[in-house]
Amino acid sequence: MSRVDYQFQTVTRIYTINLTTGVGVNVLKRLHLLFILLIAIVVLSACGDSNEEDADSDETDDEKWEEIQNEGELVVGTSGTLIGGSYYDGEEESEDQLTGYEVETMREIAERLDLDISFEIIGVDNVMAAIDSGRIDISAATITDKREEDFNFSDPHKYSYVTMAVREDDNSGIDSLEDLEGKAAGGGATTIYSQIAEQYGAEVVTYGNAPNEAYLRDVHNGRTDVVINDYFLTKFGVAGFPDFDIHLHPDLKFHPTETGVIMPKDADVLKEEINSVLDEMREDGTLSELAIQFYEEDASQVPEGEIEEVEGLEL
Missing domain, CATH: 3.40.190.10 (Periplasmic binding protein-like II)
Structure with a gap:
């Protein structure tokens, strides 16, 4: 029971007792006035608590922005x-x-x-x-x-989807997501791209904050089979190393991203x-x-065309 309910019931009980015992009208009026004042005090107190909570919440919400503004x-x-x-x-x-x-x-x-x-x-x-x-x-x-x-x-x-960099001569033996089973995929340890690779049975080879060249060279030389990544980043990564035996997978586009x-x-x-x-x-x-x-494309707009969803990702 809330504080307001308890006090309301207490005053009501007193008011009812006095009605049944014949207390004078003036006394009842005083009790009625007391009841109204009590409710007003409780409501104002509750509003004050609420305002303090709102102020605390605003302070928390503003903290990062105020810090940035100060700096x-x-x-x-x-x-x-x-x-x-x-x-x-x-x-x-x-x-x-x-x-x-x-x-x-x-x-x-x-x-x-x-x-x-x-x-x-x-x-x-x-x-x-x-x-x-x-x-x-x-x-x-x-x-x-x-x-x-x-x-x-x-x-x-930015809106995009996921694709693959694979060896150009045979697509690294990958014609579908299911073909990732047993393949070596270069990627970051905590990315959605590595999680897709693992979900379909690939072994993820991690690099840290390595440049595109390190990932893509390893696909070229066979140390890994595939790099799964954002479409735009993969497209420009592949184009940046024309001497490597790699290309953007011609058929696979999946998992829309924002x-x-x-x-x-x-x-x-x-x-x-x-x-x-x-x-x-x-x-x-x-x-x-x-x-x-x-x-060279408007990545700020949702891409057109059908893009396969990948279910069960936890990131």
Whole structure:
């Protein structure tokens, strides 16, 4: 029983007793007034508690955004190894040569939020730990149900699907997902791509934050059989090494994916700010322009055509 219910019942009981025992009208009026005052005090107290809880909640939600505003800077995690998405446009690995769709999208977000930006080079397997520790504020990541349990995501700024890099002469003996059984697949330890490989019986060979060349060279020389990855990244990775005996699998496209900005779970205000900017970038065509610039296709739009779903993934 709540405090209000208890006090209501107590006063009502007194009021009823006095009616049955013939207490004067003036006394009853006083009790009636007392009852009204008591209820008002309890309601105001409850509202005060609620307001305090709301204030605490707002403080938690605002904490990350206020921290970023105070610093005047967004710290972004990115790989720097993925052609088209995040890579160095030149031999020198300096921040001013870091570019790609993910990098330039983050720069545009920061500029529209009136913030400076800095990048931390970090492998995909370490992004979530880096957000938890506060080493970085945000990054780009594939949105999954499992990740949304522990982190906040913006609306998607990239839509894609999964495909494979295989040997060109025989498609590495892979004509369907079921043919992954017993194959060696190069990939990151915690990616959705490696989970797909494992689900279909492949052995995953992990590399850390290695460049595309390391993954793809191993398919070429037979150390591994396949690299399962995002369509856009695989397309440009393969095109970057024309001397390798590899190509994009001609028939397999599966598991539609959405990429958004990942951030701490309680960063609700930061999420709202980023979503507002992404909406502007969609409406004025900036996202499409950046996607076409780096991917030669508009990755900011949902791809057309039939794409096979992969069930049972836990990421």
